[in-house]
Amino acid sequence: KEAKYIARFVVGRLRLGVGDATVLEALALAKLGDRKLKVDLERAYNLCSDLGRVGEVASEGGREGIAAIHVQVGYPIRMALCERVAQPEDIIQKIGPCAVEPKLDGFRCQIHKDGEKVEIFSRNLERTTAMFPDIADAVRRQIRAKNAIFEGEALAGELLSFQTTIQRKRKHGIADHAKEFPLKLYGFDLLYVDGEDYTRRPYHERRRELIARIEHGPIIEPAEAEEVEDPKRLRIIFEGAIARGLEGIVAKRPDSPYTAGSRNFNWIKLKRSYKGELSDTVDLCLVGYFRGGGKRARFGIGAVLAAAYDATADVFKTICKVGTGFSDEEWVRLRERLDTIAVEHRPARVDSKMIPDVWVQPAFVITVAADEITRSPLHTCGSAQGIGYALRFPRVQGFLRDDKRAEDANTVQDIIELYELQKRVKLE
Known part of the structure; x- marks a missing residue:
């Protein structure tokens, strides 16, 4: 032992x-x-x-x-998260006048600068500096500060998808991929600069100081933002973002501090929705897999069991069995990854009625789209009187979200709120 x-x-x-x-x-x-x-x-x-x-x-x-523990360059700060609403008008009703930024489908980065030393951390606080030498060099050239911590969204090209951008996150062939997929970094928040903790300062101050600290250059620039009071103007901005091929918008309360590690209505995201589909994708944690049959029998895997995170109980509760969205090559890679964390019995932090062929420790996250959220006795997510929530016609988008930890999966409360939003949208 x-x-x-x-x-x-x-x-x-x-x-x-x-x-x-x-x-x-x-x-x-x-x-x-x-x-x-x-x-x-x-x-x-x-x-x-x-x-x-x-x-x-x-x-x-x-x-x-x-x-006495305080913000310190080199120690990543757990990232602030967004709540959701169903319609643009709901944002003004919820937080009043706000700053509206485009929601970019990129790779969220937290940048730490200490003199000439630069560290880049991913959404799940993994150190990724070596993978993005072009961003690190740009930080040294374009950030007017000896010491700083700021956040931004890295995009390959102007508006390429996350799956294109994520190809830059690799340990090998970095130089070749840097040439093939050059990055731009859109800075959107400042957390610390030259001895001053900015996390408790209001958003409008943080943004103003961030803009002042970014020198004009080819890689780093401030993210767009517009102050909005009128719900009609906010809808125009949202529809304009969708027309440009963006995911949607993020609205931020101008007087709000940076709430590290928290999801609240200081930041609100509104993403595009499609008729017949859930208005947002969800990030779920894998807790097991099924061996499958037919064509997939040769892969030894044909579907995965996915769960939402119950932050209160610190357990993962199942919401769907999904077998659509992975290519043949990805199924092979997925089984190899899952077998490294396979266990003989159901993990203590997993609550499931469904029994997969192979249990795995909660570690890997996937992004899932679905037609809708339904009530189901088969799953434990949000279970009340034996009836939980489930995804109808789930399908995976992309591969594993290596930029997220298991606890970064959407929570049970997120699922319940999405279910309520879905009902509102249907009524409207």
Whole structure:
């Protein structure tokens, strides 16, 4: 057993069946003496993304030590997330006057600059600097600051899709792909600059300072933004974004701070919808796979079991079995990846009525489109009186979302809210 856990330490796969939220709650009780102080630990964790550091500080410095954890270049900040609404007019009703940015279908980056040293972190806080040398060089040339942390969306070309852009995220052939898919970085938020923590400052201040810190150049530029009060104008901007081939828009409350690691109505996204389809895709965590038959029998996999994340209980609850969207080559690659995290029994953090042929630890995320969300006794997502939520006619878009952690999957609450939005859209 010792050899097994030593090996897991080396490869970074402990498979303990315990999520970060559970660890933080345990730390609050064991080291701070009050489960309610988990909120303080979450704030510290969201700013430094280092669970070990938070645990060490809580043990040695208590609540005062935790309060002293602050934004620091080199420690990625957990990214702020958007809520959803059904119609453009709902945005003004929800938050009033707002700044509206285009929703770009790219690769979200958090950039850390410390003198000439630049680090680039992905959405799931993976260090990806070596994969994007062109962006790192541009940061050194175009950012007027000795030290800074800012966020942006990297796009291959002007409006190429995420699946094109994600081809730049690789460990081999980086130089060749940099030439084939040159990137632009659209900066949209400033979190820290030259000793000043900007996360608590309002959005309009953060954006103004970000624009001032970006020198004109070929790779980095500020994302577009327009201040809007009129719902009709907001709809025009939204429809214009769709006409340009964009995903939609993101509206931001001008007086809102940057809420690290949180999803709330400070930021609201509105994406295109198609008749007969769910108004948004969902990101789900894989928890198992089925071996399949017919043509796919030779792959040893024919469908996957996907789940939403219950952030309150720190478990993953199933919402669909999906077997559409992967190519033959992708099925082969997918099974190889899943077999590295396969386990004999249902993982402790998985709640499922469905039993796949092979269980896997929650680790990999996929993006799924569907016709609609329905109620179903087969799945546990949002289950009440034995009836949960399920996706009707699900299909996978792209391959694995390596830029997301398991806990970055859409939550059960997200699914419930999408279900309610779907009902509203049908009525309208």
